[in-house]
Amino acid sequence: MRIENSFIPVRGVGETTERRLWENGVTHWDEFDGSVVGSTLADRIETFIDEGRTHLERGDVSVFAEALPAASRWRCYENVSDETCFLDIETTGLSAETNHVTTVSLHQGGETKTFVKERDLTGDRLARELEDSALLVTFNGQRFDVPFLETCFDVTIDVPHVDLMYPCKKIGLDGGLKTIEQELGIDRDMPDISGRDAVRLWHEYERGDDGALETLIEYNRADTANLEPLMEIVADRLHERVFEAALADE
Structure with missing residues (x-):
């Protein structure tokens, strides 16, 4: 439509x-x-x-x-599927006032980019990456991802936004992203990891475990890339x- x-x-x-x-x-x-x-x-x-x-x-x-x-x-x-950017973040907790964004993944045009805290994750970089996007798609990003990024990086994200949590509810798809993926048969090639695991992996990386960061990035990228087939199914x-x-x- x-x-x-x-x-x-x-x-x-x-x-x-x-x-x-x-x-x-x-x-x-x-x-x-x-x-x-x-x-x-x-x-x-x-x-x-x-x-x-x-x-x-x-x-x-x-x-x-x-x-x-x-x-x-x-x-x-x-209308703008080719210019749509899918976004997901990982954080150290639920409050943007007291916690930090650890990774941000953006998926657009078949390519996924991931930015990491204290490496290449900055407000300017996020703004540049989003400036050519016609539409932003998240899952629960209206309440979580977008305000978290705006608070932590002092940026304004004004790209038109589809938060898939709401249209999913309209067709009877409740629960978190991974629960909905399983119900729809959307696969991800990695072990089942929770948001709590994502926090643990970041702290393990801070203690010197580079493999923990690789796993966290893989998890974040899977969350982000899987938003595209979910968007297609929901729209259909x-x-x-x-x-x-x-x-x-x-």
């Missing part, structure tokens, strides 16, 4: 009105003629479409991400549930 199939970012259009548009054949911006809704709302939708095309021509999905509910921001993904399932289901009822 693409943004051009969406109308709920428009003020005054909820899921019921959007579904009514789809059921009446208005499944894409190109098909909107104002006949299904009242004149005031029609004018608002036409303005949204005109301005929306300009944003999409620039590859900018921020206005749509801001207007969509958190559980519906997955709709932005197909929600497309079927939200969009194709409405068309089947026409």
Whole structure:
């Protein structure tokens, strides 16, 4: 599903009105003629479409991400999948005020990069890596990863953000990332490690165990790279549930 199939970012259009548009054949911006809704709302939708095309021509999905509910921001993904950055962090604890970020992995365009505390992990480096990304995808990053990074590195991460935890819940996928991966059959080629293990591995590395850091990096990279197939599965399932289901009822 693409943004051009969406109308709920428009003020005054909820899921019921959007579904009514789809059921009446208005499944894409190109098909909107104002006949299904009242004149005031029609004018608002036409303005949204005109301005929306300009944003999409620039590859900018921020206005749509801001207007969509958190559980519906997955709709932005197909438009900018090639410019999407998947991100995951490891830390020494749960509080950004008293703990530190140890590793950050970014996965984009089939490549995964990992940055390590006291090596190459800085706020400037993160900002440079994210500046060309059209969309950021995390799991629980809205509450944890992004604010943790912003606090620890005094940066502002304003890339449009899809936190997969919310659309996962919408299709009945609860629990942590690894639990959901197992349910969906997404494999990872490494031993089962928990967040608590990640803290332990960092402290072992600080005591001189370089192998512990290698394991921690491998774990962080797996978390990050596996967000991409999860995003694809979630987007496909929600497309079927939200969009194709409405068309089947026409």
